[in-house]
Structure formats: C-alpha cells, structure tokens
Amino acid sequence: MKKRFMFMLLWALTNQNGAGETTVTTMTEAIPTAVSSALLEIEEADVVKSLVTEYGNFGSVPGVVHSTPIISKLTSEADDSLSNQAIDSGTYTGSPSQATVGVHGSTVFLKEIAVLGTVDDMMAVAGQLIGQSVVTRRDSDLVGLFSSLTQNEGGSNVDIVPADLFGAYNFLRTRNVRAPYELVLHPGHIWSAVGLITMFANVADANHYTYAAGGGVGSVGEDFMRNGWAGRVFGFNLYADSNIAVTSNNASGAAFGRNAFKYVPKREFRIDVLFSGPEVGWQVTGTEMWGEAVLKNNFGVEMQFNIDT
C-alpha cells in the first residue's frame, strides 16, 4: 500500500500540468532563438564607424548626396605683397568626396503562432537579429572602402612584415595626416601563423617557428602573450574586424587617419512593427539610412596580406 502511494506521488509530481506551465515547443519553433543566440555570440559590432569622420548634421538638411570639397593646401608667402591663391579642389583627384545616402535594414514576419509557441520573447529576438544585421551591414560598407584606396602595402600573396607597417606609417606622416593612426585588420592578419603576432612570438621550437630565433618578445609581445591582444603596435591603434572580406586566403585591411573616410548618417536606427490580420503576425522592420565614402584618398593605406586561415 505504502509502495503504491509512493508511486502515485511520484507520478503526480512528474506529470502534473498546472496552470501557467509552459508546454514543450518543437525544435523548429525554437530554431530562431538558437540562431539569435549564436549570432549574438559571433557578430562583431561597429568597428570602423567610430574611427572615421562623421557628418552627423546631414539628417537635418535636404538631399541624399553629401559632398565635401577637398581643398588644396595654400602656400604661405614671405612678403607683404600676397597673391591670391585658389581655394578649389581642382588639384586633388577624388574631389569633392561624395557619399550617397541609402536605406539599410532588414525585416522579419513574426507569426503569432510562433510567438505563442516559443518560450522566449520572439519580438526581442527579432529586434536583436535586425539590429545585428544592420550593424554588420554598416561595418561591411565601411571596410569595403579599404580596397578603394590607391595607396597599397602588401599584395595578393604576401605575408605582413614590419616594413609594411612602417611603410604605411611613413606614408601617413609624409602627408601630415593627423594622428591617431588606426590599423584595422582581419583577425587572420593578426593571429594566424603568418600574422602580426609572429613578429612578437617567443617560442622554443625555433626549428618550426624560425622567427623565434630573431629575438625577444618585447613589451608588445608580452601583451600578446598575456592577453592575446595588444592595443597599439608599430604606432597604430590596432583593431580586428571579421567583416573584412577574404579572397583566397588574402584580405585587405587598412591603416588610416580619421579623415580618410566619412560616414554620413541620415536617419538613425528605427524598428517599426505592423500587425497583419490576414497573415496573423507582425511585420517587424528595422532600418537606418546612411552613406559612406573615401574622404581623402591620401589619408589611408590599403593593407593587403595573407591571412592563412
């Protein structure tokens, strides 16, 4: 009798279906949640936007093409009879710098039955996914400009060496580019077997990693060894950006000053939600309007190297 009671109690505890309890969803319904979690983990946020010149006032004025004339420098004369000098852009190729503003965003149709069948807040998930997609779009737009700089270090089958970084630094200094200098590279440019870290690594197996015979790690190498990261190398602020496109084990980062590129926001990020009766769900749309362009071609250097993934 006692055993029977215990059995009934166990059954009652494990099989009750009380009010407010969440029922099990199917795997298909749970996929968006899983995808969002994964995406949030792997996405890189805005890397380049904060490193370029931003013309934030364009949203309040009419027009969709933002134009910046690049003015040639003047020559100071050394007498009291000065001649007029032209402040025009005629001598600078690529002037004016023009950025055409466009709409960027994504939309999802969130079915009510999916919302009801999922334990997560699907609207929040949709919002996060849209936000992430827009961030990635913006950063991809900006890093896409790197290969449109005419000055280039490296090449299609070249491993990065210190002289490349000093070459870029030399180019920027010679053109009086205002510091700080930013260096945005693909992660493979930094941490691969042919990456930046090979200049600082200190490993015992000199037979395999021949650079170890080259010398000690230095304080930058210590930073890499301790943290996996060094904020500044060869005079540049270092950033890793996985949105940089890879072509056959080769990718283009850039070394630049703030005035190399411009970012022109027209309207900030917004999410619109519209319920559709016939389709029984919500159209969730997130959009942002911006434009981007090379501002001064001579204020940046394309850094094209192998990434050895």
Next chain:
Amino acid sequence: MAKATKQKDEIQAEEQNELEALRAKVAQLEEEKKEREERELASGNSNLVKELQEIRKNNKSGAGKITYKDIHDHVNIPLYHTNGLHIGKVVGPIHPGNAEDVYLRFQAIGVRLSIYKPTAEQIERHKQSKEYKEALAKFERKRKLKNKSKKESEVERLTQEIAKLTGVPANRINKIKSPEEISGIGAEQ
C-alpha cells in the same frame, strides 16, 4: 520399354535442372532487388522517403517559420583591376556612387578598373606582357628588401651562409636540439 523409361528419366532430369536454374534465377533476382532497395533506402530514394518528402513539401504549416528579408535601395558592387600588377584584384564591394569615384581615382594613377571580372585567359595573357613582368620584378625587389625587416629572415640567411661556408649543418649552428634530445619534465638532465 526400357528405352521409354530412360527417355522419361531424362526428361524428368532436364525438367529438374530447368527448375533449379529458374529457382536460382529467382533467388538471384530477389537478392538484387533487396540490395537495390537497401541502396535506395540509404540514398533516400525509396518510396517511403519519397512519400514523406512529398508530405513535407505539401505541408502548408509554417508555424515555426519566420521569413526574413534584407532591405536596401542599392546593391554594393565590386570592381576589378584589369591591368597592372594587381590584375584581377577586387575593389569593394562598394556603393555604385563610390564605384564611379574610385574608377576615376584609379584611372588617374594608370590602373584600369572594370565591372567585369577579367577571365583567367585575360589574366594569363597580361602576365606574359612586358609591362607586368617589369612591375612584378620591381615588386619582388621591394618585397625582398621589406622581408629583411623581419628578424627571422636575416638570422636564417646568416645561418645558411655560415652553414655553407663551414659545412656544419644549420641546426647545429643554432644549437637546436632534435625532439628526441629534449628531456621531459622530471627526467634526468
């Protein structure tokens, strides 16, 4: 009489043989059929799998599906180098408005860009040109110099030079131990 009996026996034996041959044939065909069915099942082509696929295909239920659409009023486009050292190299993808500016900017330094990717034959033909070979030689000279900035290359070069002059293997010059010479932790030194 005996002849008739013999003939009858022969006919019976013949029939028996034919029957056995037919049975063997049937067994072989059944074996083949079984193998074929197993193969189809493994490759997902069996009728059962097809039925299920058809059911899924016609299933109107989209309860767990969330449709996604990218919104843009333009498509970023790539441009390609069609001459020079970097022939075939991709620029961008960039906004079509930017592509116009970039086209002119590269034109000013003698690099032609195109919306059309050069074919492998065009690239190969260009690589045979005097212009390309000269540019490549110049580039390689520059790389050789730049590569010296990495300490490893200098040390390696020096080691190789000494090895050549002295006849002593490079690994002995660097005093690099082979894996079997390296003692483990706790081992006698």
